[in-house]
Amino acid sequence: MATRTGAWAAVAAAAVVAVLSAALSLYGSPLDAVLKRAFSLHNAHSVKGMEDALQLVRNIVPPLTAKKHKGQDGRVGVVGGCREDSPDAVHDVGKWLPRLHALVVGPGLGRDDVLLSNVKDILEASKARGIPIVIDADGLWLIAQQPALIQGYQKAVLTPNHVEFSRLSEAVLGDPLDGQDRRGAVLRLSQALGNVTVVQKGERDVISDGKQVLECSQEGSGRRCGGQGDLLSASLGVLVHWALQAGPERTDGFSPLLVAAFGACTLTRQCSHQAFQKHGRSTTTTDMIAEVGPAVSRLFEN
Numbered sequence: 297m298a299t300r301t302g303a304w305a306a307v308a309a310a311a312v313v314a315v316l317s318a319a320l321s322l323y324g325s326p327l328d329a330v331l332k333r334a335f336s337l338h339n340a341h342s343v344k345g346m347e348d349a350l351q352l353v354r355n356i357v358p359p360l361t362a363k364k365h366k367g368q369d370g371r372v373g374v375v376g377g378c379r380e381d382s383p384d385a386v387h388d389v390g391k392w393l394p395r396l397h398a399l400v401v402g403p404g405l406g407r408d409d410v411l412l413s414n415v416k417d418i419l420e421a422s423k424a425r426g427i428p429i430v431i432d433a434d435g436l437w438l439i440a441q442q443p444a445l446i447q448g449y450q451k452a453v454l455t456p457n458h459v460e461f462s463r464l465s466e467a468v469l470g471d472p473l474d475g476q477d478r479r480g481a482v483l484r485l486s487q488a489l490g491n492v493t494v495v496q497k498g499e500r501d502v503i504s505d506g507k508q509v510l511e512c513s514q515e516g517s518g519r520r521c522g523g524q525g526d527l528l529s530a531s532l533g534v535l536v537h538w539a540l541q542a543g544p545e546r547t548d549g550f551s552p553l554l555v556a557a558f559g560a561c562t563l564t565r566q567c568s569h570q571a572f573q574k575h576g577r578s579t580t581t582t583d584m585i586a587e588v589g590p591a592v593s594r595l596f597e598n
Contacts, residue, residue: 349510352550353559354596356535356542370397370541372533375418375435376404386417393421397537398428402435403526412438416445423449428536428553432529436460440467448490450505453536453553455495455529461485478502479509493553495532497525501561505551510558516565517572523581524568531588532560559596566591 358369373396375389393399399422401415415438422429428451431439436456439446440463446452456464462472465481468488478496482504486494491506503510539552547555564584570591571583 349555349558350562350595352547352555353535353562355546356539356552356555356559357596358538358541370534370537371395372397372530372537373399374403374530374533375399375401375415385414386421389414389418390421393425393427396427397541398430398533400430400432400529400533402431402433402438403529405434405438407434407437416442419445423451426451428452428533428540430455430529430533430536432456432525433460436464440464443468443489446489446492448492450491450493451536451540451553453493453495453532453557454489455497455525455532457497457525461494461496479504479511483509493551493557495528495557495561497528497561501565503554503557503561505554508550508554510554512558512561512565514562514565514569516568517579519568519572519577519579521580521584524564524584527567527581527584527588528560528564531563532557535559562595563588563591566595 373389373392399418401419405411405415415435419429429446429449430453431446432455436454437460439454440460443464446454454464461481465485466472468485478498478500479502482494482496482502483506486492486504486506489506493503493505496502499513501512503512535556536553539547539556542552544550544552546552567584567587568579570587571579575583
């Protein structure tokens, strides 16, 4: 299901699933004043305010119990490249789809025409089954070429950086990124795609489902190492499943995917911050993965 170029995303996904499943708890104490100042909510319309964003993330996390078995809290698939020379690639992946609770598409994917044709079929098969889909990297390039692939599928989350967002904005809206109004730009793109959740990564991560806008400014680091987006998309795949499983009653009426995206952005930034404190300019994503456990404890545990 993944080539060598996509293996990094698979490693990140496996690490995140394992650490999150082992470390998180359902309830947590109120945030301290420093963390509270790191998050802000901006409403697109008149909606109920959010008192504590991180508590909503805690609310979607399933409790640890000895009664559960491996995989019961979610199985996440990663399409980080397909066997483009095999006409059976889609069929082979399709056999796994009934077992998956979420799918991450794009990291390490590449842009080979046959490969992307296979990915298109995988996306259609996943949508038909109602599987949540997180799309990043070259998966976003595919969506920019054919926005109809994801149009109106509200179990999808797109995670573009600045360049990827500009490409999507021009393809869908006919306009480049408005750097003066990032929240408005993300909101409009989400609405134009039929309320698909969009996470625009940047100095502050801006998240919208076309109705509400969340902004995450948790401290990260100035080091932007390769593979950092894979950690975000992998953790988002986990949290999206948990959020949908928990339902809107656990997210105070806010979109479960919006809350999941906020949690993934916060976790990734915290991992980056902690790794940079130890390794400085030499920080790699491997160093960030090693910080997932401590970051989870700081953000989501009692």
